[in-house]
Amino acid sequence: MKQRKTGNITLQEVANHAGVSKTTASVALNGGDYVSEETRHKVIVAAQELGYVYNRAAASLRSNASSTVGLIIPDLDNSFYTALLSGVNTALNKLENTILLGSTNESLTVQDRLISSMLEYRVCGIILFAVLGSSNELIARIKNLGIPVVLVNRNFSEFTCDYIGIDDVLAGQLATEHLVERGHRRIAYLGGTSELSSWYKRREGYERVLKEHQIQIDESLIIEGPPTQESGYKLAEEILKLDKKPSGIFCFNDVIAIGAMMKLEENGIIPGRDIAIVGVDDIPEASIIKPKLTTVSSYPFLRGVKAANILHERINGYAGEPQSIIIEPQLIIRDSSNSERINQ
Amino acid sequence: MKQRKTGNITLQEVANHAGVSKTTASVALNGGDYVSEETRHKVIVAAQELGYVYNRAAASLRSNASSTVGLIIPDLDNSFYTALLSGVNTALNKLENTILLGSTNESLTVQDRLISSMLEYRVCGIILFAVLGSSNELIARIKNLGIPVVLVNRNFSEFTCDYIGIDDVLAGQLATEHLVERGHRRIAYLGGTSELSSWYKRREGYERVLKEHQIQIDESLIIEGPPTQESGYKLAEEILKLDKKPSGIFCFNDVIAIGAMMKLEENGIIPGRDIAIVGVDDIPEASIIKPKLTTVSSYPFLRGVKAANILHERINGYAGEPQSIIIEPQLIIRDSSNSERINQ
DNA sequence: GTGAAAGCGCTAACAT
DNA sequence: ATGTTAGCGCTTTCAC
Numbered sequence: 001m002k003q004r005k006t007g008n009i010t011l012q013e014v015a016n017h018a019g020v021s022k023t024t025a026s027v028a029l030n031g032g033d034y035v036s037e038e039t040r041h042k043v044i045v046a047a048q049e050l051g052y053v054y055n056r057a058a059a060s061l062r063s064n065a066s067s068t069v070g071l072i073i074p075d076l077d078n079s080f081y082t083a084l085l086s087g088v089n090t091a092l093n094k095l096e097n098t099i100l101l102g103s104t105n106e107s108l109t110v111q112d113r114l115i116s117s118m119l120e121y122r123v124c125g126i127i128l129f130a131v132l133g134s135s136n137e138l139i140a141r142i143k144n145l146g147i148p149v150v151l152v153n154r155n156f157s158e159f160t161c162d163y164i165g166i167d168d169v170l171a172g173q174l175a176t177e178h179l180v181e182r183g184h185r186r187i188a189y190l191g192g193t194s195e196l197s198s199w200y201k202r203r204e205g206y207e208r209v210l211k212e213h214q215i216q217i218d219e220s221l222i223i224e225g226p227p228t229q230e231s232g233y234k235l236a237e238e239i240l241k242l243d244k245k246p247s248g249i250f251c252f253n254d255v256i257a258i259g260a261m262m263k264l265e266e267n268g269i270i271p272g273r274d275i276a277i278v279g280v281d282d283i284p285e286a287s288i289i290k291p292k293l294t295t296v297s298s299y300p301f302l303r304g305v306k307a308a309n310i311l312h313e314r315i316n317g318y319a320g321e322p323q324s325i326i327i328e329p330q331l332i333i334r335d336s337s338n339s340e341r342i343n344q
Numbered sequence: 345m346k347q348r349k350t351g352n353i354t355l356q357e358v359a360n361h362a363g364v365s366k367t368t369a370s371v372a373l374n375g376g377d378y379v380s381e382e383t384r385h386k387v388i389v390a391a392q393e394l395g396y397v398y399n400r401a402a403a404s405l406r407s408n409a410s411s412t413v414g415l416i417i418p419d420l421d422n423s424f425y426t427a428l429l430s431g432v433n434t435a436l437n438k439l440e441n442t443i444l445l446g447s448t449n450e451s452l453t454v455q456d457r458l459i460s461s462m463l464e465y466r467v468c469g470i471i472l473f474a475v476l477g478s479s480n481e482l483i484a485r486i487k488n489l490g491i492p493v494v495l496v497n498r499n500f501s502e503f504t505c506d507y508i509g510i511d512d513v514l515a516g517q518l519a520t521e522h523l524v525e526r527g528h529r530r531i532a533y534l535g536g537t538s539e540l541s542s543w544y545k546r547r548e549g550y551e552r553v554l555k556e557h558q559i560q561i562d563e564s565l566i567i568e569g570p571p572t573q574e575s576g577y578k579l580a581e582e583i584l585k586l587d588k589k590p591s592g593i594f595c596f597n598d599v600i601a602i603g604a605m606m607k608l609e610e611n612g613i614i615p616g617r618d619i620a621i622v623g624v625d626d627i628p629e630a631s632i633i634k635p636k637l638t639t640v641s642s643y644p645f646l647r648g649v650k651a652a653n654i655l656h657e658r659i660n661g662y663a664g665e666p667q668s669i670i671i672e673p674q675l676i677i678r679d680s681s682n683s684e685r686i687n688q
Numbered sequence: 689g690t691g692a693a694a695g696c697g698c699t700a701a702c703a704t
Numbered sequence: 705a706t707g708t709t710a711g712c713g714c715t716t717t718c719a720c
Binding site: 008051053054055056057058060061066068076077079082083085086089093098099100101102103110116117118119120121122144145258284285288289290 | 352395397398399400401402404405410412420421423426427429430433437442443444445446447454460461462463464465466488489602628629632633634
């Protein structure tokens with residue numbers, strides 16, 4: 001697992017070679033002010049000649065500082081998360097930070113292990129998409145060590161932590177309103193589980209719109225399940241079994257929508273023609289699948305960028321109150337919601 | 345950028361608290377053999393009580409060993425690479441390694457910077473999907489430092505480096521043969537550039553099959569371009585402009601195929617009905633797009649897993665000859681190649 | 689089984 | 705503007 005490495009060139013050797021002291025060499029190499037350009041040049045040349053490679057472990061140990069950011073997401077096979085990762089990466093690249101990446105696969109145990117590991121690495125901050133069932137203690141543990149955390153999913157309002165998310169109530173409203181406008185009155189809310197605060201909020205938006213339009217809420221149309229594509233596929237069966245089928249489906253997210261669309265189509269129900277589908281997230285697949293998926297964008301990439309930027313502020317010592325940045329979701333109308341026909 | 349952290353609990357404090365020496369505490373915590381279970385227990389309890397967090401920077405400095413693996417890929421928005429990443433992550437998780445991730449965006453400069461950074465972090469190994477134009481010196485530089493490298497794309501045969509890839513000639517053959525079997529005789533080879541060794545090899549397979557079937561090779565049907573979705577979209581225009589259009593297209597990879605399919609469809613040419621398309625890679629989108637994409641799987645996830653495993657062997661000191669692991673690609677027949685109609 | 693001492697490569701005070 | 709000294713927290717001899 002571990003590898004022993006052989007005699008690397010040290011700063012001392014560079015200093016000797018350049019005929020200066022270790023300190024001077026250090027300052028010269030790190031762009032400090034108090035060295036003459038001549039000396040700096042000498043040192044840089046010496047470093048190059050010797051093939052010197054800066055040792056961050058040593059520097060980090062001594063200065064008690066690091067420039068590595070930990071990023072923990074639940075699933076690398078879900079493009080929502082990889083889009084988030086891509087955003088974080090883009091922002092962090094500019095800031096010259098390096099990403100230590102971990103994927104939890106929705107396991108609390110793995111998440112604990114990853115966080116412990118990152119603390120051992122003395123990351124300068126953590127961006128966390130916490131798995132279901134994560135406790136407040138977990139975050140407290142990190143923060144107590146003085147390491148800033150930015151949450152990308154849940155807002156544990158009970159304590160202090162920066163948070164970046166979308167307005168989930170609004171997301172539910174936008175999706176549902178769109179369906180209602182297209183004439184649908186039996187609208188299902190498919191997938192996601194009540195353990196997710198975002199599930200509750202989207203449901204709240206969904207119910208609010210229904211009520212506004214005097215549409216009776218039908219509990220049989222609210223079907224819970226894990227937020228994955230396979231789950232969407234399975235959950236669509238529940239829809240098919242229903243006596244009074246919905247004519248529109250508001251899916252908790254895009255991967256569920258995609259899974260459901262596949263199942264429906266296999267059963268001869270063509271999304272966008274026989275049934276209207278709306279998702280949430282706007283992952284890349286949403287515009288690839290056919291019919292193209294109408295969805296409420298939750299801006300995964302942008303969230304990644306913003307998460308990295310907030311974290312950066314914190315790392316630089318910003319000590320203001322924890323912020324909750326709430327991005328306004330946006331309805332993106334494509335083809336899956338074209339159906340205006342109302343079953344039943 | 346960097347954060348100063350405050351008084352962490354050190355091993356010395358844990359040792360004091362447990363009434364043993366630093367050495368003993370270290371051995372106890374790291375599962376060494378020469379401690380009584382009683383002492384070990386005492387130390388572990390002390391560590392917990394104090395909230396001790398192991399400092400890897402210090403350990404790494406002293407022992408000159410690390411358990412971080414660097415992974416460098418060109419693009420986080422391309423699911424081929426994220427699938428690869430996912431494979432690497434899966435394998436590395438089991439081995440208790442941590443991933444330091446970098447994305448080059450196909451820039452040599454960024455790649456250089458990332459590699460330098462990883463060397464400074466003293467990663468124990470690097471998995472590299474090198475960008476176009478990468479030089480041998482680059483890899484030599486890493487290897488000279490005693491850090492093993494596994495290449496996931498190009499096999500720079502000029503020097504010694506582990507490599508994991510697919511049989512590209514065979515990939516070209518499988519795709520082309522499939523199209524020929526379906527009756528196509530005018531078959532385009534779309535996208536990818538001649539700077540890519542994989543492009544040459546796939547072309548070789550393509551031409552070999554054409555020759556076997558006495559089909560004249562038509563240079564106007566071999567259209568180069570970057571291996572991205574946007575590029576596939578643009579390149580499809582070239583196809584549309586052709587006087588004698590092909591009835592089948594062998595795309596360099598799936599993202600090109602997807603881009604091309606979109607363009608073709610916009611022009612009323614329905615893939616799978618009016619024209620046959622075959623890709624390479626089998627990224628997740630291939631089974632989501634409609635028609636589902638016939639493709640030659642290049643097993644990105646599996647390659648990631650294997651790359652991590654080879655690297656692991658090297659890290660553990662395996663000093664055998666550089667290996668080239670070539671995975672046999674497999675044709676996956678879906679719907680985009682259903683067309684048997686031959687234009688012209 | 690356990691402890692004492694040394695030192696990994698760097699930066700931070702403090703001189704000069 | 706440059707050098708001297710000390711020490712970050714750990715592992716590694718080596719002694720007991």
